[in-house]
Amino acid sequence: xxxxxxRLRETAHxxxxxxxxxAYLSHMTARHPDQKPMNxxxxxxxxxxxRYGGRNGGRCC
Amino acid sequence: MRxxxxxxxxxxxxxxxxxxxxxxGEPINALWIVTAAVCLFIVAYRYYALYIAKHVMRLDPGxxxxxxxxADGLDYVATEKTVLFGHHFAAIAGAGPLVGPVLAAQMGYLxxxxxxxAGVVVAGAVQDxxxxxxxxxxxxxxxxxxxxxxxGAVAGTIALFGTLMIMIILLAVLALIVVKAxxxxxxxxxxxxxxxxxxxxxxxxxxxxxxxxxxxVSLIGFVGLILAIIYGQQIAASxxxxxxxxxxxxxxxxxxxxxxxxxxxxxxxxxxxxxxxxSTFLKIGAIAALAVCIVIMAPPLxxxxxxxxxxxxxxxxxxxxxxxxFITIACGAVSGFHALxxxxxxxxxxxxxxxxxxxxxxxxxxxxxxxxxALVGASILDPGIYFAMNSxxxxxxxxxxxxxxxxxxxxxxxxxxxxxxxxxxxxxTTIISRTGGAPTLAVAMAEIFSHVIGGPGMKAFWYHFAxxxxxxxxxxxxxxxxxxxxxxxxxxxxxxxxxxxxxKALLPGLIATGxxxxxxxxxxxxxxxxxxxxVNTLWPVFGISNQMLAAMALMFCTAVLFRMxxxxxxxxxxxxTAWLLICTISAGSLKLFSxxxxxxxxxxxxxxxxxAARGEVLxxxxxMAEMNRIIFNDxxxxxxxxxxLAVVLALLYFAVKTCIAARRSNEPTAREIPPxxxxxx
Numbered sequence: 001x002x003x004x005x006x007r008l009r010e011t012a013h014x015x016x017x018x019x020x021x022x023a024y025l026s027h028m029t030a031r032h033p034d035q036k037p038m039n040x041x042x043x044x045x046x047x048x049x050x051r052y053g054g055r056n057g058g059r060c061c
Numbered sequence: 062m063r064x065x066x067x068x069x070x071x072x073x074x075x076x077x078x079x080x081x082x083x084x085x086g087e088p089i090n091a092l093w094i095v096t097a098a099v100c101l102f103i104v105a106y107r108y109y110a111l112y113i114a115k116h117v118m119r120l121d122p123g124x125x126x127x128x129x130x131x132a133d134g135l136d137y138v139a140t141e142k143t144v145l146f147g148h149h150f151a152a153i154a155g156a157g158p159l160v161g162p163v164l165a166a167q168m169g170y171l172x173x174x175x176x177x178x179a180g181v182v183v184a185g186a187v188q189d190x191x192x193x194x195x196x197x198x199x200x201x202x203x204x205x206x207x208x209x210x211x212x213g214a215v216a217g218t219i220a221l222f223g224t225l226m227i228m229i230i231l232l233a234v235l236a237l238i239v240v241k242a243x244x245x246x247x248x249x250x251x252x253x254x255x256x257x258x259x260x261x262x263x264x265x266x267x268x269x270x271x272x273x274x275x276x277x278v279s280l281i282g283f284v285g286l287i288l289a290i291i292y293g294q295q296i297a298a299s300x301x302x303x304x305x306x307x308x309x310x311x312x313x314x315x316x317x318x319x320x321x322x323x324x325x326x327x328x329x330x331x332x333x334x335x336x337x338x339x340s341t342f343l344k345i346g347a348i349a350a351l352a353v354c355i356v357i358m359a360p361p362l363x364x365x366x367x368x369x370x371x372x373x374x375x376x377x378x379x380x381x382x383x384x385x386x387f388i389t390i391a392c393g394a395v396s397g398f399h400a401l402x403x404x405x406x407x408x409x410x411x412x413x414x415x416x417x418x419x420x421x422x423x424x425x426x427x428x429x430x431x432x433x434x435a436l437v438g439a440s441i442l443d444p445g446i447y448f449a450m451n452s453x454x455x456x457x458x459x460x461x462x463x464x465x466x467x468x469x470x471x472x473x474x475x476x477x478x479x480x481x482x483x484x485x486x487x488x489x490t491t492i493i494s495r496t497g498g499a500p501t502l503a504v505a506m507a508e509i510f511s512h513v514i515g516g517p518g519m520k521a522f523w524y525h526f527a528x529x530x531x532x533x534x535x536x537x538x539x540x541x542x543x544x545x546x547x548x549x550x551x552x553x554x555x556x557x558x559x560x561x562x563x564x565k566a567l568l569p570g571l572i573a574t575g576x577x578x579x580x581x582x583x584x585x586x587x588x589x590x591x592x593x594x595x596v597n598t599l600w601p602v603f604g605i606s607n608q609m610l611a612a613m614a615l616m617f618c619t620a621v622l623f624r625m626x627x628x629x630x631x632x633x634x635x636x637x638t639a640w641l642l643i644c645t646i647s648a649g650s651l652k653l654f655s656x657x658x659x660x661x662x663x664x665x666x667x668x669x670x671x672x673a674a675r676g677e678v679l680x681x682x683x684x685m686a687e688m689n690r691i692i693f694n695d696x697x698x699x700x701x702x703x704x705x706l707a708v709v710l711a712l713l714y715f716a717v718k719t720c721i722a723a724r725r726s727n728e729p730t731a732r733e734i735p736p737x738x739x740x741x742x
Contacts, residue, residue, distance in 0.1 A: 007141065007143065007144060009276065010141070010144050011143065011144045011147035011148070012147075012275075012276065012342065013275060013276075014140065014144055014145070014147065014148040014410075015147055015148055015151040015152075015341050015342075015345070016151075016275060016334075016337055016338050016341050016342075017406070018273075018275060019134075019135070019138045019140070019410075020138070021273075023134060023138055024134035024135065024138075025134075027132055027133070027134035027138075028134060031132070040272070040273055041272035041273060043273070044267070044272050044273035045268075045272070045330070046135065047135070048329060048330055048334050049329065050135070050136065051329075051334070052329035052333050052334055052337070052541065052544070053329050053544075
């Protein structure tokens with residue numbers, strides 16, 4: 001049940017362009033241990049800017 | 062034996078279709094249509110989508126996707142497939158699949174249903190799936206870049222230009238729907254206006270108070286929305302605030318243009334992002350609730366299967382069944398816009414090639430299901446109410462009595478009292494000539510929701526809930542679309558003046574935003590002041606342009622199949638391409654050259670300019686200045702149709718050229734990223 005809810009939450013977040021912060025963290029620790037990852041608030045702002053501020057603004061009719 | 066469950070689905074679907082086809086005279090239940098659709102979609106997915114995956118694309122689960130090769134935790138993230146399905150569906154489903162089928166219901170429920178079912182299986186879902194596949198094999202590049210890569214720079218630029226024009230028409234028509242839904246409706250206007258400060262408060266909350274708490278802030282926002290709907294009723298009834306929130310269509314048009322210009326230069330976190338949260342979750346929630354409530358209510362369809370308007374004399378939009386039905390329902394059956402989404406963020410998130418059928422083909426089937434629900438919604442209403450809501454004021458006359466007489470005259474008997482009562486039920490002063498599809502759907506949703514929750518007393522609440530839900534995501538689309546249009550304009554002008562491309566520079570950004578807003582603003586103003594109601598003129602132009610984009614995307618897919626040396630399977634995309642070309646080219650030419658002034662822009666212009674030359678003023682124009690404006694608008698619309706035709710024919714030329722060149726080559730020439738390519742660090 002918690003797995004289902006977590007997946008639902010992840011789906012809802014990705015629907016508005018917010019990927020998983022945990023996935024980002026594990027990517028950074030695995031692949032770029034030398035770099036300091038963004039904290040959660042920075043990550044959120046970064047993704048918000050990427051979704052709406054850049055070239056991905058197109059939404060369907 | 063493994064085929065057994067699918068055979069059961071196929072038989073159930075065939076039985077449901079047989080019921081729909083044979084039951085004449087008495088109303089059939091909406092559930093037959095829903096059942097037929099669901100069964101057909103399941104079978105189409107199991108056999109056709111997987112056939113395409115296995116034989117046409119030869120998907121390879123072992124081949125690294127962009128999300129694996131270029132993983133960065135941000136743009137490229139391998140995502141669980143049901144999560145990505147939700148993301149993709151939320152990105153493709155918008156107002157289109159809700160509005161088109163409602164407008165198409167003027168011909169009865171049958172033509173629209175059949176076109177949605179056939180169109181999505183053969184054309185729409187194939188397009189989304191193919192574009193997703195092609196983009197996924199090329200690092201998740203966008204449609205414009207892909208066309209450039211595979212068909213050359215000129216074709217790429219033409220495609221980009223065509224896309225921009227389509228975007229502008231789309232924004233105009235979406236804004237027009239909002240104007241039609243909110244004009245003279247203080248309750249609706251107040252709730253929509255309330256979303257602006259509400260979204261800003263949410264923006265501040267997510268920016269500084271609790272960054273990133275999207276779920277939390279959306280719940281707060283949702284409560285605010287419900288309060289706005291509840292208090293909207295009192296605001297509308299108040300002698301002070303009621304008139305304050307009552308606007309004429311023309312005032313609303315200017316408000317929207319101003320809003321579009323300001324909103325698209327505000328920081329995204331302040332207004333766009335938080336409202337996007339609200340509109341996305343509301344959209345998904347409302348669609349799911351609609352599906353559940355239709356199943357619970359199991360309403361009979363009151364619209365006939367076919368009306369006399371298949372001959373082209375309909376009041377909602379002019380034109381015969383072929384080709385105009387096929388451009389009226391674009392989204393839901395096949396939508397060119399999806400090619401942009403399928404080559405947007407989704408291909409960068411897909412974890413495994415084997416997930417592509419579910420996401421590309423499956424999500425589009427889901428959108429077709431939304432379109433079927435919209436069609437069902439429009440068809441459960443009393444046809445008299447449907448035509449009173451969707452016919453232009455010029456046909457219906459000034460009041461309920463004249464409207465009832467006009468609609469009864471069409472063969473759909475209704476009394477003036479019934480029209481007044483229907484308006485009262487949903488808390489409005491009038492529902493006559495509320496064109497654009499959204500109000501009709503809102504009345505239907507109020508009917509369906511109130512049957513399940515709240516009874517007739519809740520109808521007014523549900524009506525305004527539905528209007529709010531539609532207006533909210535249309536406004537989000539206008540805002541986001543204006544930004545996207547701005548970047549396209551900067552890209553295009555940047556081809557001539559490279560400095561214009563700088564997206565951080567202030568001046569080019571402002572100029573491009575201004576150009577984009579004045580582009581859609583022009584068509585919006587034209588639509589709002591159009592005596593025939595605007596939707597009548599603009600929706601076909603939008604439909605043609607959207608289907609042309611789909612034709613362009615499918616031509617591109619065909620060219621790629623040739624370049625992969627899989628021309629044996631090119632029929633998969635060539636057949637829908639051919640059908641879309643036939644529909645859009647004939648509809649486009651009819652819009653240009655038809656001698657019937659109700660259909661052809663040029664003949665309409667000719668009628669008016671001849672009258673103007675004689676010094677006559679033709680209704681519905683009231684002055685010579687209005688006459689001249691009608692003539693000017695007709696010529697602009699004609700030029701636009703000609704432009705779309707030119708764009709699509711140019712792309713056809715490049716596609717054929719690419720295919721011939723690919724046939725001559727002995728080896729595949731498609732520029733895929735090879736399967737063994739090492740991840741780029």
